[in-house]
Amino acid sequence: MLKRVTMASGTEHVPVPGAGLAEQGPYPDSPRGTQKKKSWFRRELHHFRNNRELFLLSLPGILYKLIFAYIPMIGLIIAFKNYRYDLGMFGSKWVGLDNFRYLFATDTAWRITRNTVLYNTAYILVGTSAALLLAILLNEIKAKWSKFYQTALFLPHFLSWVLVGYVAYAFLNHSDGFINRTLESLGFDPVSWYQTAAPWPFILILVQLWKVVGFNTLIYFAGIMGINSEYYEAARIDGATKWQMAIKITIPQLAPLVIIMLILSIGNMFRGDFGLHYFIPNNSGFLYGSTDIIDTYVYRALREVGNVSMSAATGFYQSVVGLVLVLTANGIVKKINPDHSMW
Amino acid sequence: MPKKFEISKVLLNLLFILLSLAVILPFLLVIAVSLTDEKSLTQNGYQFIPETVSLDAYRYLLDSPDVLFRAYGVTITVTVVGALLGLLLTAMTAYVISRPDYRYNRPTTFYVFFTMLFSGGLVPSYILITQYLHLKDSLFALILPILLSPFNIMVMKGFMSKIPLEIIESAKIDGAREFRIFFRIILPLSTPALATLGLLISFSYWNEWFNAMLYIDDPNKVPLQLLLVRTLNSIEFLTSNSEFTQALGIDLSSFPNNSARMAIAVLAGGPMLVIFPFFQRFFVKGLTVGSLKG
Numbered sequence: 001m002l003k004r005v006t007m008a009s010g011t012e013h014v015p016v017p018g019a020g021l022a023e024q025g026p027y028p029d030s031p032r033g034t035q036k037k038k039s040w041f042r043r044e045l046h047h048f049r050n051n052r053e054l055f056l057l058s059l060p061g062i063l064y065k066l067i068f069a070y071i072p073m074i075g076l077i078i079a080f081k082n083y084r085y086d087l088g089m090f091g092s093k094w095v096g097l098d099n100f101r102y103l104f105a106t107d108t109a110w111r112i113t114r115n116t117v118l119y120n121t122a123y124i125l126v127g128t129s130a131a132l133l134l135a136i137l138l139n140e141i142k143a144k145w146s147k148f149y150q151t152a153l154f155l156p157h158f159l160s161w162v163l164v165g166y167v168a169y170a171f172l173n174h175s176d177g178f179i180n181r182t183l184e185s186l187g188f189d190p191v192s193w194y195q196t197a198a199p200w201p202f203i204l205i206l207v208q209l210w211k212v213v214g215f216n217t218l219i220y221f222a223g224i225m226g227i228n229s230e231y232y233e234a235a236r237i238d239g240a241t242k243w244q245m246a247i248k249i250t251i252p253q254l255a256p257l258v259i260i261m262l263i264l265s266i267g268n269m270f271r272g273d274f275g276l277h278y279f280i281p282n283n284s285g286f287l288y289g290s291t292d293i294i295d296t297y298v299y300r301a302l303r304e305v306g307n308v309s310m311s312a313a314t315g316f317y318q319s320v321v322g323l324v325l326v327l328t329a330n331g332i333v334k335k336i337n338p339d340h341s342m343w
Numbered sequence: 344m345p346k347k348f349e350i351s352k353v354l355l356n357l358l359f360i361l362l363s364l365a366v367i368l369p370f371l372l373v374i375a376v377s378l379t380d381e382k383s384l385t386q387n388g389y390q391f392i393p394e395t396v397s398l399d400a401y402r403y404l405l406d407s408p409d410v411l412f413r414a415y416g417v418t419i420t421v422t423v424v425g426a427l428l429g430l431l432l433t434a435m436t437a438y439v440i441s442r443p444d445y446r447y448n449r450p451t452t453f454y455v456f457f458t459m460l461f462s463g464g465l466v467p468s469y470i471l472i473t474q475y476l477h478l479k480d481s482l483f484a485l486i487l488p489i490l491l492s493p494f495n496i497m498v499m500k501g502f503m504s505k506i507p508l509e510i511i512e513s514a515k516i517d518g519a520r521e522f523r524i525f526f527r528i529i530l531p532l533s534t535p536a537l538a539t540l541g542l543l544i545s546f547s548y549w550n551e552w553f554n555a556m557l558y559i560d561d562p563n564k565v566p567l568q569l570l571l572v573r574t575l576n577s578i579e580f581l582t583s584n585s586e587f588t589q590a591l592g593i594d595l596s597s598f599p600n601n602s603a604r605m606a607i608a609v610l611a612g613g614p615m616l617v618i619f620p621f622f623q624r625f626f627v628k629g630l631t632v633g634s635l636k637g
Binding site: 047048050051053054055056057058060061062064065067068069070071072073074075076078085088089134137138140141145148149150151152153154155156157158159160161162163165166167169170171173175176177178180181210214215218219222267274275279282283298299302303308311312315316318319322323326327 | 365369384385390435436446467522568604608623
């Protein structure tokens with residue numbers, strides 16, 4: 001998708017009134033060699049005047065990004081400092097790699113990295129295959145009914161994770177929750193869900209699926225709607241079964257869409273879903289071993305423990321590895337099929 | 344042959360009916376609990392069908408509705424201001440990037456999208472906002488951090504690239520300047536995209552809780568989602584909020600803890616759950632318009 005941006009600017013150059021001037025330079029008579037530096041500067045200045053109004057239109061956005069995205073990047077130095085609120089960002093003492101040494105000395109770094117990557121992998125695999133399957137099946141249902149199912153499946157998308165936390169709580173609450181009461185009435189022992197780490201990978205994957213499967217299904221369903229219907233007609237005339245059509249037409253036609261969604265997810269492999277991992281386990285300390293991800297750890301280190309430098313170091317680690325992952329994922333896809341890469 | 348065909352259709356519908364139920368039933372449980380009498384809750388636990396229906400929880404909450412109304416007020420203010428400002432900035436930036444004849448098109452594009460790939464992370468932003476901009480306990484701390492998303496710019500740009508350049512050129516020949524072209528021609532032509540994005544931005548403001556958790560301590564500035572966070576973490580937030588207890592002289596032992604917790608979820612989340620589904624198609628459109636190839 002970024003590719004289109006550059007294409008539009010690079011190759012589809014459309015001449016505009018006044019743009020011809022730019023190519024010749026403002027002073028076509030002046031000898032180019034003698035005053036090269038100055039004329040280059042003047043030419044740029046001239047260009048800037050021509051583009052001034054558009055630049056002004058983009059200026060608020062540029063300033064916003066400068067303040068809220070680029071200036072905070074300077075703050076990454078906190079990862080190499082022992083931050084104290086009273087000394088400030090520049091007054092705090094440098095400590096080199098101590099924060100990182102400390103982070104990787106305990107098993108915390110391994111735990112949150114493993115959890116973040118494994119959970120994201122599971123979400124991608126389970127989510128994508130479920131959504132693809134549902135989208136293909138939805139396509140076989142009459143439009144009237146399919147609309148109804150789509151809305152039902154889509155509903156959780158409109159909830160914030162906090163509200164989903166309430167829904168989960170209604171089921172998992174120890175003394176009165178629906179699951180424990182059902183277990184009791186069937187003669188089983190109740191489970192302290194918020195204190196038992198083992199089942200949480202399944203709970204989180206299930207809750208995640210519940211919340212996002214409708215949205216992803218709709219995206220793939222919209223993709224299927226866009227496939228040229230002549231393919232299916234031709235297949236029908238040749239006597240292909242529904243199954244054959246799904247395997248031979250629908251899935252290959254959806255491949256670019258699926259691949260783009262996958263690259264996006266792989267690039268975000270190091271960014272966990274804070275809301276899901278914070279509200280659904282109710283931030284319970286018993287569960288950190290199986291629910292804690294980089295994002296929740298960074299938040300707790302900053303807000304609950306108050307270890308700013310450790311939080312910053314972990315965030316730094318996340319940002320850098322995340323960037324490497326995006327670039328690698330895109331690079332690999334570009335090698336295999338340049339049409340599918342993002343830029 | 345046709346008969347076998349019918350059976351598979353029935354099975355398929357059955358599957359989707361079951362799936363739809365699996366999605367919808369959890370909502371019904373929350374609503375059912377909020378409507379159940381507190382005594383029957385402690386006796387029977389959370390049930391889909393209340394043994395004794397009671398509106399106690401809602402009565403308690405709505406008898407002194409200040410906390411809830413104030414939270415609605417904060418959320419509505421933040422959503423309206425944030426959506427209008429964010430939409431304008433998104434459109435302006437996207438328009439400039441969508442112009443193939445703009446000389447600084449490529450650097451601007453890179454400048455905007457790089458922020459999607461790399462960021463300073465939580466701590467630097469937190470320190471910027473609390474220590475340098477002094478926005479702690481200010482509604483701007485809720486509006487500014489998510490004002491302009493590169494993703495939305497991308498969607499908007501995808502739409503605006505489809506506006507023929509001839510329109511802009513002829514306006515220029517008529518002597519219109521860029522600002523006039525943008526506000527008088529481009530914005531009106533982009534109404535469908537503006538509506539879709541406006542909805543997406545409003546939605547993200549409405550459901551925002553992360554910045555509120557970081558920056559809001561003042562009880563007068565708590566938005567809906569933060570109210571929900573605090574109530575989820577401890578029902579004591581409600582009972583210790585003196586307005587509830589003092590104004591009513593509530594006997595805390597009879598306070599409908601469990602049902603009130605779920606009732607506040609229904610009151611805070613319910614209205615949007617009814618309204619947003621009407622705009623369902625816009626949510627998908629927003630994602631498929633400019634962002635995905637093909």
